[in-house]
Each structure stands twice: as structure tokens, then as C-alpha cells.
Amino acid sequence: MPAAPSDPGSPRTRSWWGWGHADAHPDDAECAALGALLPGTLARPLPVPRIADLAIARPAVTPPPSLAHLVTADPGARAAHAMGKAYRDVIRALRGRPGRIPDLVAHPTGDQDVADLLDWAGTHGVAVIPFGGGSSVVGGVEYRGDAHRAVLSLDLTAMDRVLEIDTVGRAARIQAGALGPVLEGRLRPYGLTLRHFPQSFEFSTLGGWLATRAGGHYATVRTHIDDFVQSLRVITPAGAGTSWRLPASGAGPSPDRLFLGSEGALGVITEAWMRLQERPRHKASASVAFGDFHRALDAVRAIAQTDLAPANCRLLDPGEALLSGASRDGSTVLVLGFESATGPVRDRLADALDIARAHGGRTAPPGPDRDSPARTNPADAHTEPAAADTDPAVSAWRSAFLRMPYLRDGLARMGAVVETFETAATWDRIPALIEDVRTEVAAAARKATGHPATVNCRLTHVYPDGAAPYFTVAVAGRPGDEVRIWDDIKAAANDVLHRHRATITHHHAVGRDHRPAYDRQRPEPFALALRAAKTALDPHHILNPGVLLD
Template sequence: MPATPSRPGTARTRSWWGWGHADAHPDDAECIAMGALLPGTLARPLPIPQVTDLPITRPAATPPPALAHLVTDDPEVRAAHAMGKAYRDVIRALRGRPGRIPDLVARPTAGQEIADLLDWAGEHGVAVIPFGGGSSVVGGVEYRGDTHRAVLSLDLTSMDRVLEIDAASRSARIQAGALGPVLEDQLRPHGLTLRHFPQSFEFSTLGGWLATRAGGHYATGHTHIDDFVQSLHVVTPAGAGTSWRLPASGAGPSPDRLFLGSEGALGVITEAWMRLQERPRHKASTSVTFTDFHQALDAVRAIAQSDLAPANCRLLDPGEALLSGASHDGSSVLILGFESATTRVDGRLTDALDLTRAHGGHAGTPTTNRDAPADTAVTAWRSAFLRMPYLRDGLARMGAVIETFETAATWDKIPALIDAVRTQVGAAALKATGHPATVNCRLTHVYPDGAAPYFTVAVAGRPGDELEIWDDIKAAANDVLHRHHATITHHHATGRDHRPAYDRQRPEPFALALRATKDALDPRRILNPGVLID
């Protein structure tokens, strides 16, 4: 197990090969029990991989003495920075094929140190991969290729402070390396919160959220981190710059938009002024069951097109509801919640439930007091939401092919899109493995004009062929998304895994502008090579 702390001030360690905390993974007995639910999996789990079994070579580059104190070549640290946390990464680790392990890992503490590292890397042909918290599920934090002399993983988690709070404007200047809990711990004494809670909250950073345009807590309204940005400070190989801190501006294309979603390919986000809010004091939530999934879609659309703006509006199809324990009778389940720092939200929940009843929904007992017993379906979903990545890794040890992908499309396409994914991705999985697959769906975020479906695929694989099988399944999924003009990603970013589909989605004039921007800001092509453009 790696010796790298999961966050400052704790004794728990991060798993170098899988999701989250090393001590939270299912044990062998639990893996075997899960495998029994998916016919065709292994009789015994694959062993947990050890860093000592990896082919870690000596670094191919050495930093100058002035930068040496920022850099480590420790094998365990290097292994922990070699990949993200997608299913493909977990399988590669389990099979002892992690790919190119970075030669060095740098942990700068200031923007000038980052600039100095970029200067050195550019002069010596060293690729620089901004790492964030390393929770990428799209191949966004690894090096693929052989055109660079060495690889440096740039870990900003030592830059994790809230530097300044403007109470009047309700905003804060925050270093990009702050992990979610570290950030919120510093805001809490001020009664403020960013309230951006992706599933990776514990293990991802503010800079990572910004660079990948992460989706967060809110299922409606402010769904992406973009909505909270006032200003960015970015260090590029061509120089550093800070956008003006403004509530809004019509002065040309937004400079912040250039770097939001750029995935470290154009520059390194080091600080950001972020819009905050008071911590919520009023909450109300419940679950709603539906016997017909398409009626449930209509109910969610009605809520999204109202002015009720629920904080949580996540629809689980029958398979997803069963998997999370929210329902066991074949029903679809809508998890519905409201919150506010200033006003009671009971009435908004009541109005939303009226809309669900008009579409065949059956509501549970609302919870409007934090001390009251929570709706059992809501509690089950929340627990499963946090536990699911660990269970995925346990099933991967049993030889299962189990992964997720997400998208977004307009409402007119949503029903047919979901049906097509279930049918065609299921058929592709059966063809690739000979085993029937489970293809579940949930809506994670909803908008007046569309929604973001999130799919889970699970099927027994063949020992040693798991990656090839997943690649075939993912190719089938990408084809369905492309035919329905659904985006390749709603909030997981593009990385390297989604590049082919991203290239088909973006307009060619924009691709020309992006290439020119890369040439201007990173002329030596050292920053995250292969992400967004070649």
C-alpha cells in the first residue's frame, strides 16, 4: 500500500491502484459474494497489486538543484501518479500493465515554482501532466506516447489554502490544489460553502474541477463548476495571467472559458476566485416511485421546466434503483431534495410532488427536519452513491467488466437515446463476452431543455481480455451517442479515452483555433500531450 496520505492531517492512505481509501476496498469474501451475483465471473478475486511488482525504471531526467527539493522519484509516489481511477486503470493495475509511469512527481508550493518547472521541462523535452487529485476516469492524468524524454506529474495538493475571503461579495481566493474536504473545512468557520460536491469530492481538487468542468452537487441550476468562477490565475509556458474579478462582463470572449475544461493542456490553473454561498439551514427531501420509467422522465422534465429549482433531482431506473437499494419491486425512483440558507423549502417540495403525481408518481414521507428519520430510499441511494466506486473495483477483481459513462442531450432525444443505449450497448456486451449484460441508467443533472443520463454497464469478462471487451462496449456506446447528437461527456471531461468522439463532436473552426492556442501558449507541446488535440 502507498504511504501517501489521502489528505493532510489524516492517517488514511489513498489506494494507488483503485478508488479512494486503501482501507475501504471490499475484502476477498465480499468480492466473491458480489461475483456470485454476476454469472461467469472468476471463482476467486485477482490479488491486490503491489507497487514492488511494477517495472519502475530509473528516472530519465534529473531536475536542477534549484528545483530538486520540489521533486521526488519515490517508486510508490510515482506509481500513484501513473493513472487515474477509471475501470481501464484498475484493470491495468490488477494485470500489472499500468502504462508509462512518470519519471518524477513535483509538488510545488507557489506559482513561480510551477513556472520554473515548466521552463525546465520545456528546455529538456519533459512532458508535464497536471494531476489534481488523480480521480480522472477518462485517461486525463497519464502519458501515452514516446515523443518526450521524460514525464513529470505535477501535483498541486501542497497549494491548498483559502488565501482570502471577500465577505461583502461572498467570494474567496483559493489555491487550486485544495481537495474538497480541505477547502470546505477552511470555509466552514465563516459560515460559507462552495457547495460543489462531485462523487470524487474527497479525492479531487478545485483545480481539477475547473480544468475538467466538473459537475457537482446541484442537479438543476448551478450544475457545473463554471457557474461559481469569478476569476482564474493560470501559469502557462508562455507566461502567467489573471483574469479580472467581475460579477459579469461582455468584453469579448471570456478568458476564463479558455481554461475551464482545458484539462491542463493549455496552462496550469493555480488559483481561482470562487463565488460562495451561505451554508443551507433549510432542507426538505423525499423519494418518489414510478411504475413506468417514461412517465418518470416526463415528471422530471416538468420539474426541470418549472421555477422550483431542486438541489437534487436524480432519477434512477429500475436496475439502478435495485443496485442502490432504493427499490426492490421494479420501480423507478426519483430522489428529490430542496435546500436554502434563508427560506423554508417545504412548499417547493410540495409543489414538485404535485407535478410528480400528475405523471403517476407515488411520494414517500417528506423529511423536512435534519433530525427526523430520512426517507429510506434517499438514505440507501446516498450510501450507495459513495460506496459504488469501491464495489466496482471489487467486481473488477472478480474479472467483471463494469464501468460507467455519461452524456447529455435535449429532451426530445432523451427517451429514444436511453432505449438505444440499453439495447445496443447490451447487444455489444453480449457479443463481446457471450454473457448477458446489465445496463442501468440514472439522470444525474436536469435542465429545462435536456438531461444528463449516466449509464452503468456490468458483464462477466474473459480473464486477460477485460480491456479489449470494454473498448468494444465503449465503441458501441460512442456510436449510439453520436447518432443521437448526445455529447461524449457531460462532466467527466475528454481526457484521452474520449478523444475520437470529441474530435467528431467539435466544429472544425473551433479545432483550428484550439490548435493555434496550443501553439501560442505551449509551443514545445509539453503540457498534457494528447489531451484535446494531438
């Protein structure tokens, strides 16, 4: 079946140095107000960086005439593809030290273009960094080092079509460069949705989600993009391959699993068959307040070990609840949401609230279960008809969730060190893990800066056997030393995670920032197999050097 036409309208301008849309960043006055909340920050915000002030060298290579129409050396394009959107990326841009800027940016329009660009790069010693929306927060889309003659950023966003839709099997063949809103806009006329909403939904692509094994809005059951994959097509320097489109298979190790999470180091994902679902019509949400964080943990575990399967089950500790506006009285807050395309969900929400109350939770009456009612996940602000939330805590949390990355950048302009990291561990380790992260990361931040630090925690995803804690760290930095301070804090956090056998990342990927901890986590026989796969698929070692492997 042919795909639906593109949505009309011209896109807003993306910020080259910070998160999201350029016109959505806090102005100087708002930055100063944010800084006042964190003692020790700068008296006035750092200026918004300008591309014109960067020292951008001439490209070290020139593409052949046959590829010239795909490639640009425009300084603005090159600067916008130099880094992702982690705190250390933002502060480096603010300080005028963005790192290695790619020599060229390519915009292939099809598989043959990708293959031709890889062939040219391999024979000329050019590193190739696959690039989707550029929203990486782990150093996944930048080049570090000097082992290659030049660097090419391979931007796939021109490959953004929905090529086929199977309405009978509820699946679609989608090009990897499709940004979240583009993808959903082209599925909407068919009443279908991928329903995968990471926080970066507006600014990330299907290929990026696949290459990083991204987590979405579902807090239970279908938590990662892996759950929606039917088949992948990948272009490597050694050739192209497409896995069979199947509902399931037991035929040996899965070829898709080799490339899911490979972060562009083994090949370039160019398209995928993705499982779809009907758009949800029934939704209901509510919040629960707890006076004790550990009793709230017990309540969440009890809910996760039922078959209720809430779409949203976010637990906010008192600091996180205060930061989002979900609570101002020191309570821990649980945000619950249920959704369905086939029938009412009010009874499932009521059952979950009963469990929460049995563990000491305080609830307000849940809102009505109705067609497209209160939005149960933050990305619905971009994808669903507007509807007022009946629970003010749910509404406050959703708004704060979408605004938070912009506020982080505003605090960065005030010289603050503000960033997040996430992990996952089994339930028996979760309480001690959270306590040790709070204590030891706060101590490391204070030692590095001389200022008191805030360390907040929320659970973003929950499973019958464990949970994914997500931490926010904020502390006033020292002018010009912010990157080193964050690296020290991150190293302390990584040590705690390793000691508790918690993963270095639940859904943010490995990139370059998590490499040391990832090397400690993976079994050595698997590392041997991964190195062999890298050598076989990428014999010139040009694909995203330094990610996953040396």
C-alpha cells in the same frame, strides 16, 4: 481577510491502484460475494496489486539542483501518479500493466515553482501532466506514447490554501490544489461554502474541477463548476495571466472560458476566485416511485421546466433503483431534495411531489423541513452534521452512491467489466437515446464477452431543455482481456451518442479516452482556434500531450 487554519487530523491512506481510501475496499470475501451476483466471473478475486511487483525503470532525466527539493523519484509516488481511477486504469493495475509510469513527481508550493518546472521541462523535452487528486475516469492524468524524453507528474496538492475570503461579496481566492474536504473545512468557520460536490469530492481538487468543467451535486441551475468562477490565474509556458475579478462582463470572449475544461493542455490553473454562498440550513427530501419509466421522464421534465430548482432530482431506472437499494419491486425511483440558507423549502418539495403524482408517481409523506435535516446530496456525509433521512429510499440511494466506486473495484478484482459513462441531450432525443444505449451497449457487451450484460440508467442533472443520462454497464469479462472488452463496449456507446447528437461527456471531461468522439463533436473552426492557442501558449507541446489535441 486571513484564511481559517487547516483542519486537524492526519489523512487516511489513499489507494494507489483503485478508488478512494485503501482501507475502504471490499475484502476477498465481499469481492467473491459480489462476483456471485454476476455469472461468469472468476472463482476467486485477483490479488491486490503491489508496487513492489511493478517494473519501474530509473528516471530518464534528473532535475537541476535548483528544483531537486520539489521533485521525487520515489517508486510509490510515481506509481500512484501513473493513472487515474477509471475501470481500465484499475484493471490494468490489477493485471500489472499500468502503462507509462512518470519519471518524476513534482510538488510545487507556489506559482514560481510551477513556472520554473515548466521552463525546465520545455527545454529538456519533458512532458508535464498536471495532477490534482488523480480521480480522472477518462485517461486525463496519464501519458500515452513515446514522443517525449521523460514524463513529469505535476502534483498541485501542496498548493491548497484559501488565500483570501471576501465575506461582503461572498467569494474566496483559493489555490488550485485544495481537495474538496480541505476547501470546505477552511470556509466553514465563516459560515460559507462553495457547495460543489462531485462524487469524487473527497479525492479531487479545485483545480481539477476547473480544468475538467466538473459537475457537482446540484441537479438543476448551478450544475457545473463554471457557475462559481469569478476569476482564474493560469501559468503557461508562454507566461502567467490572471483574469479580472468581476461579477459579470461583456468584454469580448471570456478569458476564463479558454481554460475552463482545457484539462491542463493550455496551462496550469494555480488559483481562482470562487463565488460562495451561505451554508444551507433548511433541507427536505423525499422519493417518488413510478411504475413506468417514460412517465417518470415526463414528470422530471415537468419539474425541470418550473422555477422550483431542486438541488437533487435524480431519476433511477428499475435496475439502478435495485442496485442502490432504493426499490426492490421493479419501480423507477425519483429522489428529490431541496435546500436553502434563507427559508423553509417544504412547500417547494410539496409542489414537486404534486407534479410527480400527476404523472403517476407514488409518494410517501415528505419529512419535516428543519435546520440541517435529512441530507439531500451524498457529499453531505462529509460536510454536514449527521441527521437521519426520513425517507428510506433517499438514505439507501445516498449510501450506495458513496460506496459504488469501491464495489466497482471489487467486481474488477473478480474479472468483471464494470464502468459508467454519461452524456446529455435535449428532451426530444432522451427517450430514444436511453433505449438505444440500453439495447446496443448490452448487445456489444454480449458479443465481446459471450455473457449477458446489465445496462442501467439514471438522470443525474436536468434542465428545462434536456437532461444528463448516466449509464452503468456490468458484464463478466475474459481473464486478461478486460481492457479490450471495455474499449469495444465504449466504442459502441460512443456510436450511439454520436448518432443521437448527444455529447460525449456532460461532466467527466474528454481526457484521452473520449478524444475520437470529441474530435467528431467539435466544429472544425473551433478546432483550428484551439490548435493555434495550444501552439501559442505551449510552444514545446509539453502540457498533457494527447488531451484535447494531438
